[in-house]
Amino acid sequence: DVKVTQSSRYLVKRTGEKVFLECVQDMDHENMFWYRQDPGLGLRLIYFSYDVKMKEKGDIPEGYSVSREKKERFSLILESASTNQTSMYLCASRPAGSGDNSPLHFGNGTRLTVT
Amino acid sequence: DAKTTQPTSMDCAEGRAANLPCNHSTISGNEYVYWYRQIHSQGPQYIIHGLKNNETNEMASLIITEDRKSSTLILPHATLRDTAVYYCIVRSKIKAAGNKLTFGGGTRVLVKP
Numbered sequence: 001d002v003k004v005t006q007s008s009r010y011l012v013k014r015t016g017e018k019v020f021l022e023c024v025q026d027m028d029h030e031n032m033f034w035y036r037q038d039p040g041l042g043l044r045l046i047y048f049s050y051d052v053k054m055k056e057k058g059d060i061p062e063g064y065s066v067s068r069e070k071k072e073r074f075s076l077i078l079e080s081a082s083t084n085q086t087s088m089y090l091c092a093s094r095p096a097g098s099g100d101n102s103p104l105h106f107g108n109g110t111r112l113t114v115t
Numbered sequence: 116d117a118k119t120t121q122p123t124s125m126d127c128a129e130g131r132a133a134n135l136p137c138n139h140s141t142i143s144g145n146e147y148v149y150w151y152r153q154i155h156s157q158g159p160q161y162i163i164h165g166l167k168n169n170e171t172n173e174m175a176s177l178i179i180t181e182d183r184k185s186s187t188l189i190l191p192h193a194t195l196r197d198t199a200v201y202y203c204i205v206r207s208k209i210k211a212a213g214n215k216l217t218f219g220g221g222t223r224v225l226v227k228p
Contacts, residue, residue: 004158042202043159043218090158103149104216106158 003027004107006091012113019078021110023091030096032074033104034058034066037088049074050096081114088112119203124223127197133190135222137203140184147206148179150188151218152199159202159218162188193226200224 007022025032033048035058045058047066055066063085067075074093078085088111092104120138127133139148147166151159163170163177165186170177176189190197202221 037218040220042220043216045216092158103161103164104151104159105161108156108158 004091004093004105006089006107006110008110009108010111010113012115013078013081014115015082017078017081017114019081019112019114021076021078021089021091021112023074023076023093023107024072025074025091025093025105026072027093027095027105028071029093029105030071031094032068033092033094034064034074034076035090035092036060037090037109043090046076081112083114086112086114119205119219121201121203121219121222123220124225126225126227127190127193129195129226129228130192133193133197133224133226135188135190135201135203135224136185137188138185139203139205142183142205143207145207148177148183148186149204149206149216150175150177151202151204152197153202153221154196154199162201164206193224195226195228198224198226 004025013019030051034046035043037043044060046064047058049055049068052068052071065077088109090109091107094102094104147164149164150162153159163172163175165177165179179186200221200223202218
């Protein structure tokens with residue numbers, strides 16, 4: 001089974017702090033994604049990556065950046081955390097090259113609270 | 116991506132089949148129908164997907180109408196562990212566009228003993 005691991009289940013950070021959310025997958029997937037999930041808004045795509053050192057903006061990239069130095073790891077960075085970034089953050093991965101109908105595999109999420 | 120419409124919630128009796136409807140009347144020819152579910156405190160879990168034909172796997176069956184404007188996810192023998200929010204989404208086959216999955220509100224399914 002594909003395993004997508006997010007380093008923290010719960011995080012509490014202060015406004016203005018730099019925050020790193022880490023995600024690791026063990027199935028050699030090329031594509032990795034960061035979403036945030038908020039009540040009433042569903043899942044919204046922040047950033048995704050097709051390969052090492054590649055990144056693409058999703059629908060709501062403002063206030064975030066990402067890093068993909070190794071294939072298995074995709075980091076989401078909040079340069080200066082704000083209270084409106086309090087949310088559930090979900091990482092996902094999927095393979096490339098097996099057709100574009102391959103499903104996403106999600107981690108269990110990191111619930112970030114910014115105070 | 117085409118918008119989907121699902122009932123907000125539904126109850127189901129344990130051991131009975133659960134039929135979850137989804138309307139996607141604006142679906143285009145290059146869009147798949149996907150179903151995911153999210154159990155409390157976990158990330159979404161892939162269930163099944165299809166393009167035109169009905170599909171079945173170990174978790175569920177997917178029935179897509181001939182005009183593709185709606186579909187039904189069938190859990191053949193619901194268990195208490197199937198209690199979750201079920202999301203129906205449509206996703207483009209086009210590589211770049213297909214990454215921008217949009218999850219709506221989903222259907223909150225409660226399986227009762």
